[in-house]
Amino acid sequence: xxxxxxxxxxxxxxxxxxxxxxxxxxxxxxxxxxxxxxxxxxxxxxxxxxxxxxxxxxxxxxxxxxxxxxxxxxxxxxxxxxxxxxxxxxxxxxxxxxxxxxxxxxxxxxxxxxxxxxxxxxx
Amino acid sequence: xxxxxxxxxxxxxxxxxxxxxxxxxxxxxxxxxxxxxxxxxxxxxxxxxxxxxxxxxxxxxxxxxxxxxxxxxxxxxxxxxxxxxxxxxxxxxxxxxxxxxxxxxxxxxxxxxxxxxxxxxxxxxxx
Numbered sequence: 001x002x003x004x005x006x007x008x009x010x011x012x013x014x015x016x017x018x019x020x021x022x023x024x025x026x027x028x029x030x031x032x033x034x035x036x037x038x039x040x041x042x043x044x045x046x047x048x049x050x051x052x053x054x055x056x057x058x059x060x061x062x063x064x065x066x067x068x069x070x071x072x073x074x075x076x077x078x079x080x081x082x083x084x085x086x087x088x089x090x091x092x093x094x095x096x097x098x099x100x101x102x103x104x105x106x107x108x109x110x111x112x113x114x115x116x117x118x119x120x121x122x123x
Numbered sequence: 124x125x126x127x128x129x130x131x132x133x134x135x136x137x138x139x140x141x142x143x144x145x146x147x148x149x150x151x152x153x154x155x156x157x158x159x160x161x162x163x164x165x166x167x168x169x170x171x172x173x174x175x176x177x178x179x180x181x182x183x184x185x186x187x188x189x190x191x192x193x194x195x196x197x198x199x200x201x202x203x204x205x206x207x208x209x210x211x212x213x214x215x216x217x218x219x220x221x222x223x224x225x226x227x228x229x230x231x232x233x234x235x236x237x238x239x240x241x242x243x244x245x246x247x248x249x250x
Contacts, residue, residue, distance in 0.1 A: 027218070030211045037208050041201070044167070045250030048197070049189055052178045059174070068171070075164060082157050106161075110168045117171035 022081065029078040032070075040071040056121055065122040072114040080107035146225070149232040153210040156203035163200035166193070201246050206239035 043064040047055060059065050083103045091099055141147065166188055173184035187193055213231050216222050222231055 027215070030215065034208065034211065037204060041204065041246060042250065045246065052174065052181045052185075055174050055181070059171075072168070079157070079161060079164070082154075083161075086154055086158065110165055114168040114171055117168070117175035120175040121171070 022085075026078070026081055029074050029081065032074045033078055036067065036071045036074060039067045043067050059118060059121045062122075065118055068118050069115060072111050072118070076107045076111040076114075080104055083107075145229050145232045149210065149235055153207060156207040156210075160200055160203050160207065163196055163204075166196065198243075198247070202239055202243040205242040205246070206235065209235040209238050209242075 047058050047064065050058065059068065080103060084100060087096060087099050087103065138147075170181075170184045170188050173180040188197070213235055216231065217228075222228060
């Protein structure tokens with residue numbers, strides 16, 4: 001290690017060069033959620049508290065089901081990308097890698113479970 | 124450069140040395156609300172899965188979501204969701220290099236705080 005030059009030590013420690021793509025992905029999902037969040041709040045809100053039959057009937061209708069499906073997909077993608085930045089800020093090394101992969105599994109796992117459930121209710 | 128002795132120098136000051144300001148607190152809250160919304164999101168996914176599974180399973184999940192604990196989580200999440208949404212709008216404004224002056228940024232901060240409370244009250248009344 002003592003023979004490494006300063007330049008050699010510096011190479012590879014700079015920008016990952018994927019920041020712009022990440023920023024743009026966040027901006028796209030943010031904009032989508034700006035439309036979806038009000039739709040979600042005022043479809044899910046009134047439904048919560050209904051009986052089993054009411055919920056099945058409500059989420060068999062196209063509009064509430066589609067809003068729920070889209071919110072699950074975009075919301076969990078947005079959570080995954082946002083939590084990634086937070087983790088990269090505060091956690092480093094092996095713990096960072098483990099946490100990033102755990103958050104990814106949780107985000108896409110929850111998204112898939114939610115989509116399966118809404119498809120089963122709606123179809 | 125792990126193998127180079129850079130001396131035991133102090134690190135640059137971090138959050139704890141600064142007086143809390145509206146701009147910093149609203150920024151931190153954006154991150155906190157975003158991550159905290161995971162709780163409500165997972166509850167909703169569980170609730171949907173239970174509705175897709177059976178009536179007895181739904182009764183269990185629905186009881187949790189409509190209990191005082193569920194009400195508390197959803198009330199706080201409702202505010203968190205509106206807060207995070209308005210804070211996101213604020214970032215979209217900032218992304219265009221607008222309203223970045225301190226007084227304007229603070230105005231936006233108050234709009235986010237007050238707007239999120241008003242939207243939460245509105246949601247509770249309507250829903």
